[in-house]
Amino acid sequence: MNTAFWVTWLAASVRLAGPVLAAAEGELVCERAGVLNVGIEGTILLGALASFLTAQATGSLTLSLVAAIAAGVLVNLFLAWMYVTVRASQVVAGLVFNVLAVGAASAIYRLALGGETAQRTIPTFPPVAIPWLSSLPIIGPVFFAQTAPLYLTLLAAAGAHVFLFRTRTGLALRAAGENPRAADAAGISVERMRYLGVLVSGAMAGMAGAYMVLAQVGFFREGMVAGQGFIALGIVIFGRWSPWKAVGAALVFGACDALQFSLQLSSGSVPPQLLLALPYLVTILAISGIFGRAGKPAALMQPYSRD
Amino acid sequence: MMRIRVTTTDRTVDSSISRRDFCRLAACAATGTLASGFAWGQSHLVQGRVTKVALLLSGVITDGGWSALAYGGLRGLARTPGFQTAYMENITLARMQQVARGYSDDGFDLIIGHGFEFASALIDVAPDYPAQKYFVTNYQPHEAVPANILFIDLEYYAAAFGAGALAALISEKKFAVGFVGGEDDPNQQRIRRCFIAGAQYAVPGIRGLGIITGDYDNAARGREAAATLVGHGADVIWHGADVTGLGAIEGAAAAGIKVMGCYSDQTSLAPRNMATSFELNIRGAVETVAKWVAAGSFTGGREWKPTVDEMWLPRAGANGDHNPKLVSAEAWSGFQRVWRELAARKIAVPS
Numbered sequence: 001m002n003t004a005f006w007v008t009w010l011a012a013s014v015r016l017a018g019p020v021l022a023a024a025e026g027e028l029v030c031e032r033a034g035v036l037n038v039g040i041e042g043t044i045l046l047g048a049l050a051s052f053l054t055a056q057a058t059g060s061l062t063l064s065l066v067a068a069i070a071a072g073v074l075v076n077l078f079l080a081w082m083y084v085t086v087r088a089s090q091v092v093a094g095l096v097f098n099v100l101a102v103g104a105a106s107a108i109y110r111l112a113l114g115g116e117t118a119q120r121t122i123p124t125f126p127p128v129a130i131p132w133l134s135s136l137p138i139i140g141p142v143f144f145a146q147t148a149p150l151y152l153t154l155l156a157a158a159g160a161h162v163f164l165f166r167t168r169t170g171l172a173l174r175a176a177g178e179n180p181r182a183a184d185a186a187g188i189s190v191e192r193m194r195y196l197g198v199l200v201s202g203a204m205a206g207m208a209g210a211y212m213v214l215a216q217v218g219f220f221r222e223g224m225v226a227g228q229g230f231i232a233l234g235i236v237i238f239g240r241w242s243p244w245k246a247v248g249a250a251l252v253f254g255a256c257d258a259l260q261f262s263l264q265l266s267s268g269s270v271p272p273q274l275l276l277a278l279p280y281l282v283t284i285l286a287i288s289g290i291f292g293r294a295g296k297p298a299a300l301m302q303p304y305s306r307d
Numbered sequence: 308m309m310r311i312r313v314t315t316t317d318r319t320v321d322s323s324i325s326r327r328d329f330c331r332l333a334a335c336a337a338t339g340t341l342a343s344g345f346a347w348g349q350s351h352l353v354q355g356r357v358t359k360v361a362l363l364l365s366g367v368i369t370d371g372g373w374s375a376l377a378y379g380g381l382r383g384l385a386r387t388p389g390f391q392t393a394y395m396e397n398i399t400l401a402r403m404q405q406v407a408r409g410y411s412d413d414g415f416d417l418i419i420g421h422g423f424e425f426a427s428a429l430i431d432v433a434p435d436y437p438a439q440k441y442f443v444t445n446y447q448p449h450e451a452v453p454a455n456i457l458f459i460d461l462e463y464y465a466a467a468f469g470a471g472a473l474a475a476l477i478s479e480k481k482f483a484v485g486f487v488g489g490e491d492d493p494n495q496q497r498i499r500r501c502f503i504a505g506a507q508y509a510v511p512g513i514r515g516l517g518i519i520t521g522d523y524d525n526a527a528r529g530r531e532a533a534a535t536l537v538g539h540g541a542d543v544i545w546h547g548a549d550v551t552g553l554g555a556i557e558g559a560a561a562a563g564i565k566v567m568g569c570y571s572d573q574t575s576l577a578p579r580n581m582a583t584s585f586e587l588n589i590r591g592a593v594e595t596v597a598k599w600v601a602a603g604s605f606t607g608g609r610e611w612k613p614t615v616d617e618m619w620l621p622r623a624g625a626n627g628d629h630n631p632k633l634v635s636a637e638a639w640s641g642f643q644r645v646w647r648e649l650a651a652r653k654i655a656v657p658s
Contacts, residue, residue, distance in 0.1 A: 008538030012531040019527070110369060121576055124557070217526040217554050219576075222367055224550065226525045257528070261535040264518050 003138065009255070009262040010142040014150065017254030018215070019044070019208040022153040023232035024239065024246050025160050026204025031236055032164060033197030034177035034190075034299040038094025039079045040205040041229025042101025045222075047072045047209025049105045052220035053112055055122040055213070064122075065149070065210045072206020073199050075101070080198035084191055087303035098229075106222045124218045125149060147215040149207070156204065160243040173197060177297035180304040190304050205229065231283060238286035240295055249286065256282045358601040360384055360417045361410040362394040362593070363403065365424050372549045372570045376586075377421040377444065380593025387594075389601060403428035411436040417600045419444065419593060423494075429456055433607075440605050442596045444589060447610035454608040459592055464656045465615035465649040466585055467498040467547065470567060471505025472645040474543040475513045476638035477565055477582055483514035485536030487555035489523035489548035498547050500657045508654070509645060516541050520551050529554025530561075537562040543582070545569065556581070565633050574624035582633040586620045588613075616650040 023040050030037045050071035055064040075097075082093040113120075125147040133144040164170040175183035176193035184190050208228070213220055235253060239246030260275035362381045366374035374396070384390040393415070398406050403420070407429055410418050416439060420429045423445040433441045433453040440455050447458035467486075474484035486502040488495040496519065503515025516539060518532040529551035533544050537559070544559040545567040546552030552569055553576060559566035560577035568574065568584025592613070599605040621628040629639055648654045 004538050004540070008535045011538075012535055015534075016527065016531055106367065106369075113369060121557075124561075212527060216530055217557050219371075219526070219553060219557075221370060221524070221526065221550050221553075223370075223524040224526055226522065258531060258535070260521070261518050261532050265516055265535065265539050 005262050005266055006138055007141055009258050010138070012258035012261060013251060013255040014142055014146060015216070015254070016257045017250040018146075018150045018153055019211040020228050020232045020235055020253060021247060021250035022149070022156065022211055023205045023208035023229055024235040024250060025153070025157050025243060026201040026207075027232055028236045028239070028241055028243060028246055029160055029164065029173070029204075030197040030201035031300055032177045032241060032297055033173045033194045034180060034297055034302060034304070035080075035083050035194050035198055035201075036090045036094070036233075036301045037076070037079065037083070037198055037201045037205075038091055038233070039076070039097035039101070040094075040201060040208075040232060041225055041227070042098035043072050043075055043079075043202050043205035044209040044212070044229050045101050045105050045225045046075055047206030048213045048224060049109060049209070049220055050206065051210035051213045052122060053108075056112075056120065059123075061123065061125055061214050064214055065207065068206040068210030068213075069203045070206070072202040072204070072209070074202075076198050076202025076205075079202070080195045083198060083303075084194045087305065090301050102222060109220060109222065121218045122213070124213075125215045149211040149215045152207070153211070154247070156207075157243045157247050164243065169193075169196075174297070176304075177299055180299050180302070184304075184306060194304075205232075208232070231279075234283040234287050237296070238283065241297065252286075253279055253283060356389065356601075357391050358389060358417065358597060359391045359393070359413075359415040360419065360593075360597050360600075361415040362392070362419045362421060363398055363406060363410075363425060364394060364396045364421050365398055365400075366549075367396045368394070370550060371553065374421065376571055376589040377419070377593055380590035380597075383590060383594050384597050390597060400424060400428075404432055407432045407441075408435075411439050416440060417442060417597055417605075419596070421589075423448075426458070440596075440600050440607060442593075444592065452608055457596060457605070457607045458610040460610055460612045461587065462613065462615040462618045463494065463498055463547075464501045465652075465654075466587075466619040467501035468505035468508070468654065468656045469615065469619070469642070469646050469649055470545045470569075470585055471502035471507075471515060472509035473505075473583070473634075473638070473642040474502070474545055474565075474567060475506035475510035475515075476641050477634050478510070478513065478543045480540070480542050481510055481513055482542070483516055483536075483540040484543045484545075485533070485539075485541035486515070486517040487529055487532045487536070487544060487546040487548055487552060488517060488519040489521075489551055491519045491521050495519055495547065497657065502545060504657045505645070509641060514540070520548060522551050523549040525551050526554030526557070529556075530558035533558025533566075534562065537564060543567070545585075568622075572622035572624060574622070574626075574630075578624065580633070581623065581630060583621045583623045583629040586622045588618050588620055592618075614650040614652075616646060 027040055047068035051064040051068035054067035082088045083090050127145050127147055130144040134140045172188045173193045176190045180190040235249045238249035256279035263275055364374045368374055368378040381392050385392045418441050420443045426443050426448050429441045429443055433456045442457045478484050484506050486499050488499055499517035506513050506515040516536050520528045520532050522528055533555040543565045546555040547569050556566050556576045560580045565582050566580050567582050570587050572584045572586050574581045623630045
């Protein structure tokens, strides 16, 4: 296997990992607070739409990214109300929200198109080469010549780690996800912590949608999320609810996804069907618990009431 | 999500009311919007013979590719006097028969299933509605099919061979050209083989590369597949992968190499890099079959076999059929020679 194989495979791995990592980091914070936000698939789609429409209207990529994050927070206010205040089933509410999001995105996109079916594109974030580091062999183009949203996602992973394990609010949020009654007795507002977790998840899922549009493809389509929100849910489990391990899990998923491309060009002996199934096979194995105890937050998916 | 649109360009008196109309009127009355129900019902007050055409889609009309093409044909019919059209999107496999029977019960003269996924459902439905005609925009799956259903050979393989030839002819380095495919099915695998064979037919010794992404709807994967092909030396890329293919175009444009579109004229996606697009003439096929039905000359129970130059139209936006900045006159001439031979079926494409 030559240098081209390694560079193309690893660079594609990092790029494919980006959006799912962004969504997974937000989901991780949410689950640490005790809420499983299944609605991130729909939130990613709405974030993608918000970023596309904002980019079309303003031409500003930064504003588009902000709009996607804002859209994610806004729609997740509704989800947080369903999960925390109404105490609805988190799985059912999230799944129904995903269906609703597809319908809403489709309707809004068509209204924006005004009846035309022509293809519209927007500019995307160019790769930013980090001086000196980007010229390192293999590692340089793979890790240090990526787009701004990837660097932001990695910063968000670091931020999630600091927030969860180095701040008082992060400790309170984790307490709400581990033992909400004890947290409540200690004066922590479990409801507020869980709202915070869902809103962080919404912001990061919105950013993941913007990542797809503004850094990967430059257009919007109703089916473009293609299950990546659900992959992010798997990555949180694979990453054992740790921000740094989630980075590794997302890279493993991206590497498996990208490996099929490179191997199709360099090997005739591996069945292509196996290569196509590889990322999903790895995800299923990772979340099955075969490779160790999952260690999920003790009160995950348990609604909390003071009564 | 299911959506239905009904348009009409002519008016006649239709004294009967269909089950679908009845349900719609009942729903309108129940929600207090009877006025809109009457407004829809008036579309049946037409003069003369109206041919009713329904288009069934598993995707959406805003996909900018496969579904949009068939919808374009339907829109053309809607503007033609004597046709009334309807369409439904996002039809799942489980609902295909039910939807086809619904339109058949409603007296639609022609029901078009857009894509191979409709073949089985329409073959099952067609014998129960001998007065209706059915058209599936894909190959005839087996020898014996009902007499009122028509299939079409879209000449994918010949088109892929031609695209491979053109890709090789416009390659600057003459080292490698690449193909990005969609779902891993025998059609896509054969299209890949034909693309590679076409490239090596036009430029012996050139490497033909192909990646089947396993997905028609994942543009990010398409982009990464294109980037991988570029990393392996490809300097021209073609795709056959709908939305995934749009990502491949973005990937090729980002890498600054030449790219060729598929299904529709995709010049607007990458005007500086798009050499040409192979536009699938589904619009023409839909309009032709509908006119056969209107004229009473429809003959089913067979596969319609247009030639590759009837079914695939090179398009390059305002440039006509190719971008002269990316395709030299010599390369275009060489491609046209191959294209004519494919149309005359003088070249045996790989099986």
